[in-house]
Amino acid sequence: MEQTSLYLVPTPIGNLADITLRALEVLKSVDLILAEDTRTSQKLLKHYDIKKPLKSFHSFNEHKALQSMIAQLQSGTVMALISDAGTPGISDPGFLLARECVKNDIVLECLPGPTAFVPALIKSGLPCDRFVFEGFLPHKKGRQTRLKLLAEETRTIVFYESPHRIVKSLKQLAEYFGPDRLASVSRELTKIHEETVNDTLEALGTYFETKVTKGEFVIIVDGKK
Numbered sequence: 001m002e003q004t005s006l007y008l009v010p011t012p013i014g015n016l017a018d019i020t021l022r023a024l025e026v027l028k029s030v031d032l033i034l035a036e037d038t039r040t041s042q043k044l045l046k047h048y049d050i051k052k053p054l055k056s057f058h059s060f061n062e063h064k065a066l067q068s069m070i071a072q073l074q075s076g077t078v079m080a081l082i083s084d085a086g087t088p089g090i091s092d093p094g095f096l097l098a099r100e101c102v103k104n105d106i107v108l109e110c111l112p113g114p115t116a117f118v119p120a121l122i123k124s125g126l127p128c129d130r131f132v133f134e135g136f137l138p139h140k141k142g143r144q145t146r147l148k149l150l151a152e153e154t155r156t157i158v159f160y161e162s163p164h165r166i167v168k169s170l171k172q173l174a175e176y177f178g179p180d181r182l183a184s185v186s187r188e189l190t191k192i193h194e195e196t197v198n199d200t201l202e203a204l205g206t207y208f209e210t211k212v213t214k215g216e217f218v219i220i221v222d223g224k225k
């Protein structure tokens, strides 16, 4: 069996205990850990007493760093890629490196583990047999076009959102999808202030408008009926 060269390792989305035994084993065994933010990852690695060389690999340098990473992998260095939280490649750096590994026949392994949209989807109570993951909506260019297109989507839709845009997005979703469309907002999953609110888009917009909107958010919207 060929030896894996690159491991994509999911890390906790809040609660530090949400890491698999295998993820810890892999992080302890590799030659080098590529991290989106080395300072953020240091906290996790320190917590689990993992001492490994760390290199930064984030969206601002991933294009540039790609070829040297591939060369290092080809020369036999075994690496793990981690992001700040959750699964690398899911609204996080990882896709470019994974694609390049596939192109270059470098053995790639992605461990199963934490990602924010799965618990949010299940907690929404909305159909999860078929769904679409949209990640972050475009901030400016293409936002309206995307919203118009998604208004017709019949499957459950998953969005990621930041605290600065949560109210704006909920209001816009109500505008494009209709105020009575069922939806769910999960905030701070696995953390102390975890909260999931299931209601119509209009009611959710009003609810979060009157609250201090801190934290990280996943919005789940019912498909068009």
Ligand code: SAM
Binding pocket: 013, 014, 083, 085, 086, 087, 088, 089, 090, 091, 092, 114, 115, 116, 117, 159, 160, 161, 162, 186, 187, 188, 189, 190, 191, 216, 217, 218
């Ligand atoms: N790679 C991550 C994953 O697998 O879910 C996603 C990273 S993306 C840069 C960050 C976004 O994920 C946040 O803005 C939020 O939408 C979502 N997210 C991450 N952690 C979360 C949490 N604990 N609760 C709710 N949403 C979260």
